[in-house]
Amino acid sequence: MKPAVYFDEYDEGSTLQCLLCPRHCVIKQGEVGFCKTRRNVDGMLYSLNYGQLTSIAIDPIEKKPLFHFFPGETILSVGSWGCNLSCEFCQNWEISKDRPKVIKHVMPQQLIQIATERKSKGIAFTYNEPVVSFEFILDTSRAASKEGIYSVLVTNGVIEREPMELLSQSMRAMNIDIKGWNDDFYRKEIGTEKANVLRSIEIAIKSGVHIELTTLIIPGKNDNLEEMEEEALWIKSLSPDIPLHINRYFPNYHYTVPATQVESLIELASKAKKHLNYVYVGNVVLEGYSDTFCPDCGNLLIERRGYNVIVSGVDEKGRCTSCQKEISLVF
Ligand code: SF4
Numbered sequence: 609m610k611p612a613v614y615f616d617e618y619d620e621g622s623t624l625q626c627l628l629c630p631r632h633c634v635i636k637q638g639e640v641g642f643c644k645t646r647r648n649v650d651g652m653l654y655s656l657n658y659g660q661l662t663s664i665a666i667d668p669i670e671k672k673p674l675f676h677f678f679p680g681e682t683i684l685s686v687g688s689w690g691c692n693l694s695c696e697f698c699q700n701w702e703i704s705k706d707r708p709k710v711i712k713h714v715m716p717q718q719l720i721q722i723a724t725e726r727k728s729k730g731i732a733f734t735y736n737e738p739v740v741s742f743e744f745i746l747d748t749s750r751a752a753s754k755e756g757i758y759s760v761l762v763t764n765g766v767i768e769r770e771p772m773e774l775l776s777q778s779m780r781a782m783n784i785d786i787k788g789w790n791d792d793f794y795r796k797e798i799g800t801e802k803a804n805v806l807r808s809i810e811i812a813i814k815s816g817v818h819i820e821l822t823t824l825i826i827p828g829k830n831d832n833l834e835e836m837e838e839e840a841l842w843i844k845s846l847s848p849d850i851p852l853h854i855n856r857y858f859p860n861y862h863y864t865v866p867a868t869q870v871e872s873l874i875e876l877a878s879k880a881k882k883h884l885n886y887v888y889v890g891n892v893v894l895e896g897y898s899d900t901f902c903p904d905c906g907n908l909l910i911e912r913r914g915y916n917v918i919v920s921g922v923d924e925k926g927r928c929t930s931c932q933k934e935i936s937l938v939f
Pocket of ligand 1: 628633
């Protein structure tokens with residue numbers, strides 16, 4: 609157990625309030641918050657999943673998904689357990705809803721050592737929701753950056769302003785979910801306000817973090833074309849160069865709605881492409897929808913066949929080889 613950073617006394621007794629994410633759970637002595645990863649022990653809040661890993665693997669960076677950040681490279685990817693949201697369609701429920709039996713204990717310095725041994729330039733915090741391992745990912749990303757290893761966060765973005773600002777200082781890239789554009793859907797099915805997520809995206813961008821966004825499309829829930837257009841327009845207001853991944857949903861956890869129709873994904877992607885330069889369709893093999901094209905001249909810049917990546921249309925300065933447009937890429 610590790611003392612939590614963000615909490616406060618709630619009343620005169622030993623009840624506490626966690627201030628890490630906008631849920632602001634009130635936690636009585638001996639109890640845990642909504643995410644189950646924070647316990648009140650004698651008036652002190654502790655993180656229960658510090659250094660507790662449920663998965664550790666070398667993944668293609670495209671799997672995060674990050675398509676404009678060291679394309680074609682691999683990254684050491686780790687997950688813990690727990691989540692602060694209530695999605696009934698969770699695609700990772702085995703590790704997000706409770707603590708699994710099999711846990712590997714790995715401290716920050718050990719994880720950095722593993723990244724070095726496996727010749728990974730970075731560490732990705734992913735699989736479950738990393739925000740509920742705030743203390744661990746902050747300690748590890750800070751120590752890693754001192755050793756020249758970058759950190760990546762794959763997150764729902766539901767975190768309070770100050771901890772997000774802190775994390776943004778030690779993360780090089782993030783993929784943040786926008787789970788839909790409908791406020792009611794966010795409130796009722798996800799368990800938070802959409803504004804919390806948008807604020808996190810703005811904070812990360814302001815801090816210079818490379819950002820890509822993902823929307824998982826669930827039939828009948830967030831597949832409205834007008835809402836997709838509004839989402840794309842909001843992203844465009846930050847930058848039309850922010851990559852948007854429109855991903856296919858498959859039934860999981862408590863949701864039995866059939867998988868998203870491919871035609872619906874194509875329609876939504878076309879709508880988003882009216883306003884954004886880089887829109888991808890994921891979780892489905894669809895020719896041309898995972899490739900990167902120059903937004904000015906249409907030159908094929910990066911070809912992707914599954915996780916096989918060929919960077920062919922970008923020069924060493926990150927410009928299109930055909931029209932010399934500067935492409936939004938980190939490499
Ligand atoms: S991090 Fe967990 S305990 Fe803290 S407010 Fe969020 S859900 Fe509640």
